[in-house]
Amino acid sequence: MAEIVKRQTTVRVKTRRPVGMVATHPLQPSPAVAELERRERQLAALYELWRSAAHTDLERLLKNVTERAVAALDAHTGSVFLRERGTDLLHMVSSVGLPNDVSDSVTLLVGERIAGRVAETRQPILVNRDPHTHPLLAEGDIAKRPEVESALCAPLLGVTNEALGVLCVSRHAPATQYTESDLRVFSLFAAQAGAVIAQRQTIDDLTQAAKDQAKLEREMERSRALAAMGQFAATIAHELRNPLGSIKGAAQFLLQDSKDETVRDFLNIVVEEVNGLGKLTTDLLEFARPTPPALYEHNLVDIVRSEVSFLREELARLGCSQVQEFYKIDEAPVQVDAAQLGRALRNLLINAAQAMASVGNTRIDSRITLTLEAREASWLLRVEDNGPGLPSDVIEHLWEPFFTTKARGTGLGLAQVRKTIEAQGGTVRAENHAAGGACFEICLPHAQKTEDQ
Incomplete structure (x- = not known):
């Protein structure tokens, strides 16, 4: 039987790559x-x-x-x-x-x-x-x-x-x-x-326009409320002023003739309390019927120095051991009513001293610091203390009339400060600073130069 050997052949088929196709690595995209x-x-x-x-x-x-x-x-x-x-x-x-x-x-x-x-x-x-x-x-x-x-x-x-x-x-x-x-x-x-x-x-x-509109409406409502409140306060103050004058005059007359020390002590208390009520009526009238500011050009540095000098002994009596002044400029021309601005600054300084005294701050370093510096179009005056600072729930009501945390305060002091500053083209704000204590910032515009200057 013939042996048949089968041969297997391998056929190689050549294919042509289409024109324009480029060979690529299988892991890289073309x-x-x-x-x-x-x-x-x-x-x-x-x-x-x-x-x-x-x-x-x-x-x-x-x-x-x-x-x-x-x-x-x-x-x-x-x-x-x-x-x-x-x-x-x-x-x-x-x-x-x-x-x-x-x-x-x-x-x-x-x-x-x-x-x-x-x-x-x-x-x-x-x-x-x-x-x-x-x-x-x-x-x-x-x-x-x-x-x-x-x-x-x-x-x-x-x-x-x-x-x-x-x-x-x-x-x-x-x-x-x-x-x-x-x-x-x-x-x-x-x-x-x-x-x-x-x-x-x-x-x-x-969004900003809506916020501005809401703020404007709140300010208008506040103005209406203040006007009504001011009218009421003015009426009360007017009705109290004459009787208080009579009471004080009678007490002082009796003091002249009285020899009894106990009676004299009581009469002195009457006079002292009447003086306190008299200040309250004055504050009420000033708040309700503020005098328009008489604006003249002054050097803000001189106004601040004058008030500090005037109050230095009173601040020391209240327990403030140091009043530091830092003036980064010598001339700070402003168009203000110097008397009204001075009273506003006086109020802030006394408030600062009272705040430190209210918590028994008798440390040797209890101090008030005043700083005056120039901004692009304004002067910035800071009044800082190292007292307890302002509670967060107080700051938002700080400028409201009749709001006070003092046992015998009227709540008109800071409201009058704000009214005075704004009437003279300025702004005032309050905050707590990182080192502790409160900081009040007054910003007043530069005095406008005339053609002759």
């Missing part, structure tokens, strides 16, 4: 897939930006815009400039990848540098290695950033097409340069960002 993934990230960034706009404040929104722009455009750095309303100033308000000292201090004029030119023209810009060739840029627009390989800059436009600000991203060498396609995507992102920023600003404006 350039086309990578590009699709990048576009998907960019679209996702647009969606997330719009979705989060209504649920965050402006500061966080600007940070989101910057971070998402950097991620979507594969950038190394990003920044947002916002235009200050009513001016040509652009302030960097958010950044990614830049040093803090840079992002906190950059301010440009509209038309200055690349960001300023974009705000001026409202046109996006793609800048690669040689930015001098760009038709919209001049020599002075190019910042010295040798590490930047490529950059995109686009305007943030509001609903009326006004430039709210500018969004910028950049890549550092040796990264690949941006393309016109990237610029179109970036412009779309900036347009969306401008819309959500405008929306957030509108919401903030409406």
Whole structure:
């Protein structure tokens, strides 16, 4: 039987790779897939930006815009400039990848540098290695950033097409340069960002307007209540003044003839109490019918020094061991009624001394500190003590008439202080400072210079 040997043959089939197909590593996506993934990230960034706009404040929104722009455009750095309303100033308000000292201090004029030119023209810009060739840029627009390989800059436009600000991203060498396609995507992102920023600003404006309206209504209600209260107080004070004068006169007459020490002690108590009631009626009348301030130019330093000198012995009697004065200027011209302002300052100084004495503060370092310094358009006077400070539940009622924590206080002192300061164009506020004790701040505007000055 013949042995039949079967031979197996291997057939090799050659296949041709389609034209244009590139062999790739099985773990790495092709350039086309990578590009699709990048576009998907960019679209996702647009969606997330719009979705989060209504649920965050402006500061966080600007940070989101910057971070998402950097991620979507594969950038190394990003920044947002916002235009200050009513001016040509652009302030960097958010950044990614830049040093803090840079992002906190950059301010440009509209038309200055690349960001300023974009705000001026409202046109996006793609800048690669040689930015001098760009038709919209001049020599002075190019910042010295040798590490930047490529950059995109686009305007943030509001609903009326006004430039709210500018969004910028950049890549550092040796990264690949941006393309016109990237610029179109970036412009779309900036347009969306401008819309959500405008929306957030509108919401903030409406919220602030509502708060201002509510505050105005509260102030009007307060004014009506104070007017009614003042009228009532004035009537009471007027009715009390004449009888009190008669009582005091009778007590003083009896004191002249009385030899009995016990009787004299009681009569002195009567006179002392009548004097206290007399001060109360005076305070009531001053609060209800304040005298309009006679405004003249004075040196605030002189007014403060005069009151401190006048009260130094009284403050020491109340237990205040030191009164420190720090004047950072020699001349502080203000347009005020010096007598009324002096009484207001006197009230604050005595209150500070009484507050330290009320808790048995007999330490050798119990002190009041006065500091006067210049602000841009005003003078700031601080009156500080190292006493117990102001309880949190007291601060909110501190300026209300007839509110007091003193056993025998009228509650009109600080209300009158506020009324006096505001009548002279100033403001007054109270707070506790970190070192302990209370701090009262009086802010008065600079005296307006005349043409002769």
